Amino acid sequence: MLAVILGTATFKFNESNMSEPYQVLARKYRPRTFGEMVGQSHTTKTLINALDADNLHHGFLFTGTRGVGKTTIARIFAKSINCESGVSSTPCGTCPTCIEIDSGQSIDLIELDAASHTGVDNMRDILENAQYMPTKNRYKIYLIDEVHMLSKSSFNALLKTLEEPPEHIKFLLATTDPQKVPVTVLSRCLQFTLQKLTHEEILGQLKFIMDTEGFKYEELALGQIADFGNGSMRDALSLLDQSISYGNGSVMVADIKAMLGLVAHDDIITLAKHLINQDAKACISFVKELSHKGENLTQALKDLSALFHQISITPNY
Ligand SMILES: [Zn+2]
Incomplete structure (x- = not known):
């Protein structure tokens, strides 16, 4: 019997070996270091070199479709520059700052979803605060997701700070639609294009997760899930979550077929x-x-x- 708690990110199985609350896989297995990232080696290599040389631009733009790792890379980068053991491509992951960033509670990492912050007043308020020093970390980092959704006047407000950024500021911008980002903003950022993940990259991660969790599976079933992900790790992991709950802890071809209405x-x-x-x-x-x-x-x-x-x-x- 499976209990699903709707509206929260957890559900759990009643079997004795699954008495721990079930954490959504995309969150549980979100990479915490560049080494754990699946794919995107061109981007991570460039960032690792820049971090290890401590040669950092103030603005970064990550583009790519959903679920390919834009915000994941941005968060790892945030840890890399604010880790208490120093700026490097290998943040410790254990200092209070790293832990706060991983749990989304860092006061100096300001995460915004432009889709819900399109008003210029909102952006102005936020950017006016940019001139103040970070509260406790080395850098104050603005992570703006779906940056193309900003209104024109919001872009102008962002541009003003990007033109003369204070030393303690880093902008990490992410978008699924770079065509809609004004050239004036693009030209002030280092741009990284993230690729869709390959079938093998997704399948490898699905297998790794199933083996780590000790769940039973048929490889063909995982292959079908990887196909449905269509390049997005997040979509594939959501479907894997759904399949695990449907199969009560296992992922089999017959279940995937029934769940998705696949033709045999x-x-x-x-x-x-x-x-x-x-x-x-x-x-x-x-x-x-x-x-x-x-x-x-x-x-x-x-x-x-x-x-x-x-x-x-x-x-x-
Ligand atoms: Zn650290």
């Missing part, structure tokens, strides 16, 4: 055979049958084209 592999093969035989009647009636069963036909089409792709690159076909 055998059915895809049958459909492919009808196509190869150029049997339009059989094709149409089979698709109708799948539709009646409430199968996910969009995904079936994707699976079918993946199958033909596989066949086309297999030797001797």
Whole structure:
């Protein structure tokens, strides 16, 4: 029996070996060091070099689709420059400052979601405070997510500080839509483009998590979850959470199929055979049958084209 506490980030299993509150995987396994990051090696390498040389720009812009690690990198960077053991690419993770940043309670790391702070007054208030020294850390860091959502006048307020930034200020900006960020802001930031994660990168992390947690799984099921993530680790981990709760602690192909309305592999093969035989009647009636069963036909089409792709690159076909 599974108890789900809606509206909070936790749910828990009633089995005796799962009596601990269940923490959402994306949060529990959020990388805390550059070494733990999956993918994005171009970006992390550049940041690591800059940190170890203590040669730091005042503005950074991280672009990329959702769930690829923009804010995760920004938080690790924040620890790197404010860790009490000194500026380096390997923050200790154990000093009060590192712990505060990891738990989202650092007073000198001001995290803003531009989507909900579009008023210039709000930005002005916040940026006016930038001139004051950090409360207790080396740097006062502004982490502004979805920065493209700022209004024009808010951008102007941001630009003013970016043009003549005080020594103790760092701006970490993140966006899914860099086209909407004014050139004047772009030109004052170091820009890093984060890539979608590959199927293998996501699958590797899913396996690592399942093994660490001691949950049972079928590898094919994890592969399907990685596919659904479509380059986003966060989306894949949300689906993994959902699958674990659906399967009451295990992740199996049959459960994923039931959960997502996937068409069974055998059915895809049958459909492919009808196509190869150029049997339009059989094709149409089979698709109708799948539709009646409430199968996910969009995904079936994707699976079918993946199958033909596989066949086309297999030797001797
Ligand atoms: Zn530290």
